[in-house]
Structures are given as C-alpha cells and as structure tokens.
Amino acid sequence: MEQIGVILLAGLTNGSVYGLVGLSISLIYGTNRVINFAQGEFVMLGVMSAILFMVTLHLPTWAAIGAILIVAILAALVLELGVYQPLMRRGAAPLTIMIGTLAAAIIASGIALLIWGPLQLAVPNVFSLQALNLGPLVTNAQQLAIIGVFAGLLLVTWYLMYRTPFGLCIRATGVNARVASLMGIRADRVVRFGFIFSALVSGIVGILIGPLLGGQVGMGVTLTVKGFMAAILGGLGSPFAAAAGGVMIAVVEALVAGYGSSLYAEPIIFSLILAMLFFRPYGLLGDFEAGRR
Amino acid sequence: MNNALHRDPFVVRTPSTTWRAILLCVLASMGSATWAGQPLKLCYVDDRSGVAADTGIQSFNGFQIAVSEVNDAGGINGQKVEVVAYDGKTDPELTATFASRCAEDDGALAIIGGNPAAPAAAMIPIASEYEIPYLMLSAGTDNLTDMPAPFHFRVGPRNSQDAAAIAELVAKQGFKRVALINNSLPFGTDSAHAAEAALKASGITVVIQQTYDINATDLSPQIGRLRSANPDVVIVFPYAADGARVLRTLQQQGMSVPRVVARSALLSTLRDLAGDASDGVLIPNTVDMQRADVKQFFDSYGARFGEAQPTMYPVLGYDAAKMVLKALAEPDVQKALAQDELADARVAIRDALVRNGNYQGLQGRAGATYQFSAERHHGPPDQNWFVFVAVTDKGKHLVAADLSTFKPGS
Numbered sequence: 198m199e200q201i202g203v204i205l206l207a208g209l210t211n212g213s214v215y216g217l218v219g220l221s222i223s224l225i226y227g228t229n230r231v232i233n234f235a236q237g238e239f240v241m242l243g244v245m246s247a248i249l250f251m252v253t254l255h256l257p258t259w260a261a262i263g264a265i266l267i268v269a270i271l272a273a274l275v276l277e278l279g280v281y282q283p284l285m286r287r288g289a290a291p292l293t294i295m296i297g298t299l300a301a302a303i304i305a306s307g308i309a310l311l312i313w314g315p316l317q318l319a320v321p322n323v324f325s326l327q328a329l330n331l332g333p334l335v336t337n338a339q340q341l342a343i344i345g346v347f348a349g350l351l352l353v354t355w356y357l358m359y360r361t362p363f364g365l366c367i368r369a370t371g372v373n374a375r376v377a378s379l380m381g382i383r384a385d386r387v388v389r390f391g392f393i394f395s396a397l398v399s400g401i402v403g404i405l406i407g408p409l410l411g412g413q414v415g416m417g418v419t420l421t422v423k424g425f426m427a428a429i430l431g432g433l434g435s436p437f438a439a440a441a442g443g444v445m446i447a448v449v450e451a452l453v454a455g456y457g458s459s460l461y462a463e464p465i466i467f468s469l470i471l472a473m474l475f476f477r478p479y480g481l482l483g484d485f486e487a488g489r490r
Numbered sequence: 491m492n493n494a495l496h497r498d499p500f501v502v503r504t505p506s507t508t509w510r511a512i513l514l515c516v517l518a519s520m521g522s523a524t525w526a527g528q529p530l531k532l533c534y535v536d537d538r539s540g541v542a543a544d545t546g547i548q549s550f551n552g553f554q555i556a557v558s559e560v561n562d563a564g565g566i567n568g569q570k571v572e573v574v575a576y577d578g579k580t581d582p583e584l585t586a587t588f589a590s591r592c593a594e595d596d597g598a599l600a601i602i603g604g605n606p607a608a609p610a611a612a613m614i615p616i617a618s619e620y621e622i623p624y625l626m627l628s629a630g631t632d633n634l635t636d637m638p639a640p641f642h643f644r645v646g647p648r649n650s651q652d653a654a655a656i657a658e659l660v661a662k663q664g665f666k667r668v669a670l671i672n673n674s675l676p677f678g679t680d681s682a683h684a685a686e687a688a689l690k691a692s693g694i695t696v697v698i699q700q701t702y703d704i705n706a707t708d709l710s711p712q713i714g715r716l717r718s719a720n721p722d723v724v725i726v727f728p729y730a731a732d733g734a735r736v737l738r739t740l741q742q743q744g745m746s747v748p749r750v751v752a753r754s755a756l757l758s759t760l761r762d763l764a765g766d767a768s769d770g771v772l773i774p775n776t777v778d779m780q781r782a783d784v785k786q787f788f789d790s791y792g793a794r795f796g797e798a799q800p801t802m803y804p805v806l807g808y809d810a811a812k813m814v815l816k817a818l819a820e821p822d823v824q825k826a827l828a829q830d831e832l833a834d835a836r837v838a839i840r841d842a843l844v845r846n847g848n849y850q851g852l853q854g855r856a857g858a859t860y861q862f863s864a865e866r867h868h869g870p871p872d873q874n875w876f877v878f879v880a881v882t883d884k885g886k887h888l889v890a891a892d893l894s895t896f897k898p899g900s
Contacts (some may be wrong), residue, residue: 199714200711200714200715203710203711203714204711206708206710207706207708207709207710207711209801210708211707211708212709214707249789254552262595310539314539314543315538315539315541315543316543316733316759317541317542317544317730317759317763318759318762319759319762319763319765326738326742327742328741328742328744331847334710334744335710335743335744336708336710336742337742340707340708343707406707408729409707409708409735410705410735411730411734411759411763412708413541413731415541417539418709419705420528423705447622449701450706451711453821454700454701454702454706454711454712455702455711455712455714455715458674458700458701458702459674459700459701459702459712460674460701461857462674463703
C-alpha cells in the first residue's frame with residue numbers, strides 16, 4: 198500500500214510538470230491551431246531567469262518571481278509579434294508557423310547560451326527541499342508546490358474559459374478566428390492572450406522545476422516533447438485533456454519504474470499512445486475537440 | 491575546330507586552363523616552400539557548450555597547458571604548435587564534420603577530444619578514413635576500442651574499469667549487500683551491468699538494481715524500493731543533474747548508508763545541485779594528488795584558468811597532448827614533416843604513440859603507465875589506476891577518501 202502511494206505521489210509530481218507544459222501547448226493551439234514548438238523554451242527561460250534574478254542580481258524572492266514573469270511575457274510577445282504575426286500576414290500554413298516556432302526555439306536557446314553559458318547551473322529553491330512526511334510518504338515543499346500550482350492553474354484556466362465572457366471569445370476564436378472576428382471578437386488579441394498566458398504558465402513551471410532539475414539552456418526540447426506527448430495523449434484541443442494526459446504519462450512512468458524498470462517506460466508509453474490513437478484519434482479525453490468538428 | 495571549342499559551353503577554354511594550371515603550380519610551390527616553417531597544427535574537437543561542456547572545457551584547458559609548455563620552450567625543433575579548436579556541442583554529426591575539417595582542410599597532424607560518448611564515437615570512422623591519429627578522452631563506452639581502428643586511441647578509462655574499481659573497493663571494505671541505481675542512458679545501464687558482473691565475481695550480492703529517467707523530477711519510487719531492500723551501500727551511475735536528484739532523494743528518505751557515485755560526480759554541477767546531500771560520497775578518480783607532478787599541474791591550471799578540483803578531465807587533455815607532442819619530436823615524424831608528407835607524418839605519429847605506449851602521464855597512481863600497443867589502443871591499465879576521492883563542504887571540495895570510515899554501518 199505504501200509502495201503504491203509513493204508511486205502515485207511521484208506520478209502526480211512529475212505529471213504536474215508534464216501537464217502544465219501540455220496545458221500551455223494546448224492553450225496556444227486552442228486559440229490559433231498552431232502547435233508551439235518553443236513552449237519548452239519558455240520553461241527554460243523561467244529557469245534561467247530565476248538564476249539571473251535570484252543568484253546574479255540577488256533580488257528578493259517575490260521581486261525575482263515578478264521579474265521572471267515579465268521575462269516570460271516579453272518572450273511571448275517576441276514570439277507572437279516576431280514569428281506568428283508576420284507569418285500569418287503572409288498567409289503561411291499552420292505547419293509553416295510551427296516550423297517558425299521551432300526556429301524561434303533554436304534561436305532562443307542560442308541567445309540563452311550566450312547569456313548563461315553551457316553549464317548545468319543550480320537554481321535556488323523558492324520552497325523548502327527538506328523532507329516532509331505525509332503519513333508514510335516522504336516528499337518536500339517544492340514538490341508539493343508543483344502539485345498545488347498545477348491544481349490552481351487548472352482551476353484558473355477552467356474559470357477563465359468557461360465562466361467568463363472572455364473565455365467564450367477564446368473558444369470562439371479557436372473554432373474559427375475569421376467568423377469570431379465577424380462576430381466582433383478581437384481575434385488577434387485573443388491569440389496574443391493565448392501566447393502570454395501559456396508563457397506565464399511555463400515561466401511558473403520553470404520557477405518550480407529549476408531547483409529539482411537544475412538549469413541548462415538546452416533543457417527546453419525535452420520539456421516540449423513531454424508536453425506534446427501529454428497533449429496528444431489527452432487531447433490537443435482541450436487544455437484540461439492535455440493536462441490529464443501529462444498526469445497519465447507520469448503515472449505510467451512511475452508504475453513502470455516502481456514495479457519494473459524505467460528503461461521500458463518510454464516504449465510502453467509510446468505504445469499506449471499509438472494504441473489509443475487507433476481508437477480515439479482526438480486523444481483519450483478529446484471529445485471536446487472532436488465534437489466541434 | 492578551336493572556334494567550335496570556344497563556343498561549346500561545356501568545354502573549358504584552353505587559355506583559362508593554362509592560367510589556372512600556372513596559378514596552381516605557383517600556389518603549390520609557395521605551399522611546399524613554406525610548410526616546413528609553418529606551425530604544427532593539432533586539432534581539439536569536443537563538446538564545450540552542450541550538456542557535457544564541463545568535461546570538454548576542462549580537458550581543453552589541460553590541452554592548452556601542454557601546448558603552451560612546448561611553445562614556451564621554443565616549440566618542437568623550432569616549430570611552434572598551433573591549436574585549432576572546434577566545439578561539437580554534443581552533436582555527433584557536427585563533431586564528425588569538424589573532425590573531417592581538421593583532417594582535410596586544416597592539415598592537422600592529430601585530433602584530440604571526445605568526452606561524451608556519442609560524438610566521440612562519431613570521430614572514429616573519420617580517423618580511419620583520413621588516417622589521422624585521434625586520441626579520445628573520457629568517452630567510456632566499453633566497445634569503442636574493440637573494433638579495429640588503427641589511428642584511434644583512448645586515453646580515459648572504460649566504464650567497466652570504473653565499475654570494476656568500485657566493485658573492488660566495496661569488496662575490500664567488507665560490504666555484502668549492494669544496491670545499484672542508474673539512469674536509463676547507455677552510460678548508466680552499461681556501467682550498472684559491468685558493476686553487477688564485477689560484484690558477482692567478488693561474491694557480493696546485488697540486492698536490488700533500479701533504473702530511472704533523467705528528466706523525472708521525483709525519484710521516490712526507485713529510492714523507496716532501494717530502501718526496502720535494506721542495502722549496506724548504494725552505488726549510483728548517473729549524469730550530473732539526475733545524480734544530484736538521486737542523492738537528494740536518498741537524503742530525503744533518510745537513507746544514510748555509504749554511497750559511491752560514478753565519475754559524473756567529479757563534475758561540480760552534480761555536487762552544486764546536490765549540496766550537502768553529496769557530502770561523504772566516494773567517487774572513482776584517476777588523479778592522485780599525492781603525486782608532486784599532479785599537484786604542480788593543478789597549481790598551474792589554477793593560476794591560468796581558476797581553481798579546479800583535482801579531477802581526471804583536465805589531466806586527460808594534458809596527457810593526450812603530451813603524448814602527441816612527444817611523438818611530434820620523433821625523428822620519423824620530423825623526417826616526414828621535412829619532406830612535406832602530411833600523410834606519412836600522421837602514420838609516423840601513430841607509430842610513435844604505439845612505440846611510446848608505456849608513457850607515464852598524470853593519470854593513475856605513482857608508477858602507473860599507459861598500456862598502448864599495436865594490439866591495444868586503450869591506454870589505462872586495469873590495476874593501480876584509480877584513486878577514490880570524497881566529497882566535503884556541501885559538495886564544494888574533493889579530498890582523498892578516508893577508507894577507514896567507509897565500512898558497512900558507517
């Protein structure tokens with residue numbers, strides 16, 4: 198019983214990270230039908246900015262967090278105004294824009310290399326890393342914060358999308374931006390909001406995972422892949438399905454690690470995703486997306 | 491007829507061909523006339539900005555110290571040594587391209603580099619194709635020197651040698667119940683398999699072996715299983731960042747048994763990230779700070795590049811460079827260089843490396859030497875090579891390990 202508790206807690210912790218990146222990818226996809234391959238770079242910028250503001254500039258923690266979020270917003274605006282909008286104005290297909298985001302990711306990684314160098318760096322922890330006993334389970338405040346922030350951001354996203362008029366605008370733009378514009382919705386601003394909100398979520402992820410994973414300018418790629426896997430498994434069209442996909446992937450990883458070997462986790466997960474796509478091409482929880490077609 | 495030739499767009503005009511031939515002859519003669527006075531070029535190709543940048547930068551620094559020593563002493567027979575350096579960024583294709591450039595365009599006499607295994611392996615076929623000596627550094631994958639590759643030499647230890655050294659230490663110190671934990675990358679799995687085999691050969695039981703993904707933020711399932719198995723020592727085969735997570739999770743779960751971590755813990759990254767969770771950890775190293783020459787080298791290193799902990803990485807670059815520089819001074823090599831025969835010079839360097847195979851460098855314990863020969867292109871011997879160091883001061887320093895306290899139950 199204790200063993201399954203440990204596994205589920207580890208799955209939930211790792212799944213919260215994958216889920217938040219998946220949610221971020223889905224948020225942008227939900228407004229403009231483009232998969233942002235630079236999503237992991239937003240997380241990387243969050244991690245590396247934490248080093249800049251907390252270690253190099255010695256800012257107080259809350260000032261540093263504010264500064265990190267401003268960096269995330271600026272990065273989102275650069276991506277939206279520098280890559281997405283110019284390509285859209287030239288009538289580029291979604292696939293071309295995706296490649297544009299991939300190019301932006303590589304450029305961001307290169308600029309980060311010039312600023313922070315190539316080495317893996319230690320990131321200060323916002324919450325304590327000391328052992329914390331939850332009954333028979335042992336964790337720490339930083340890991341619990343990841344789960345708490347995941348739950349909180351899911352709630353905020355749900356409220357925003359389903360309980361506010363602006364959320365209705367987001368969903369309408371995601372279905373058809375041109376029609377939404379004809380209905381008086383400022384679709385371009387909705388898309389901008391999608392970029393900014395997803396970058397903020399990723400920046401927060403960076404603050405949380407930095408102390409656990411360390412910071413390295415090349416870390417964004419892996420996170421993008423995990424987030425993309427989460428979104429595909431759960432359902433790309435819904436941020437909540439993508440988040441659930443992240444948790445599912447991490448729980449399977451933890452189960453395979455706990456009862457077998459992590460060596461086989463990725464082949465098993467990809468087999469599951471493939472098998473699932475045969476039966477549910479829109480993802481396990483992708484009815485939201487499928488129902489709209 | 492000539493007019494027809496002039497009009498044909500697919501036929502090069504004769505006057506132009508003549509001028510080009512003259513120009514090429516002039517250039518070639520200029521080249522041969524000045525070659526003897528030109529610097530001797532050595533290429534350094536390694537990861538200096540990717541995930542293994544720590545190792546590449548330190549080895550390159552060691553390499554530069556060796557070259558500077560020779561140049562400051564007037565060069566080799568009056569010829570200065572020039573360094574051509576490329577950053578392969580942990581990318582095998584890019585690294586192979588740079589190695590080709592060294593051999594083909596730069597006219598290098600040898601290539602040195604190769605800490606991360608995949609890009610290091612990518613340079614082996616290039617060395618064979620261009621017949622240029624290639625001295626690989628810490629890339630430890632066992633089979634990299636198994637295939638016939640006459641121009642390829644390995645200066646650092648194999649992963650299985652690290653594993654055997656750890657197994658020997660554990661057996662000598664009286665441990666009976668060993669837990670192994672490794673990441674799922676080839677370095678982790680290969681090393682764990684080698685350690686398991688070596689431990690079994692010493693009659694020691696591996697009570698549990700766990701593998702983990704390097705990107706997992708929570709390693710509790712694996713560490714929980716380790717704890718349940720009640721080992722008296724834990725051996726870890728990680729990369730830098732994930733190794734720190736293993737050590738922190740061991741500490742978090744109250745596992746205070748003795749721990750040995752593979753050579754990745756020599757990198758400050760792992761110890762910085764682990765902090766006090768890394769204190770007391772033992773690490774296999776190939777640098778013996780009791781040796782005066784080693785201590786002197788690290789003093790020079792510190793003066794030029796800033797203080798460095800005594801690890802194998804700077805020494806690998808230094809030793810590899812010294813072996814090649816020694817070969818460059820050999821009469822066969824000098825004769826080939828005087829005759830402007832680059833290919834012959836490379837062959838002569840390869841032969842000299844084999845001939846001087848028992849070179850005593852800075853790696854290994856006092857008296858230990860490399861063991862290169864015509865049949866054996868892997869330098870480090872199995873005995874008298876490893877020295878264990880311990881982590882102290884919240885991961886900041888490495889000191890000689892006190893083995894009297896490294897016992898079961900300590």
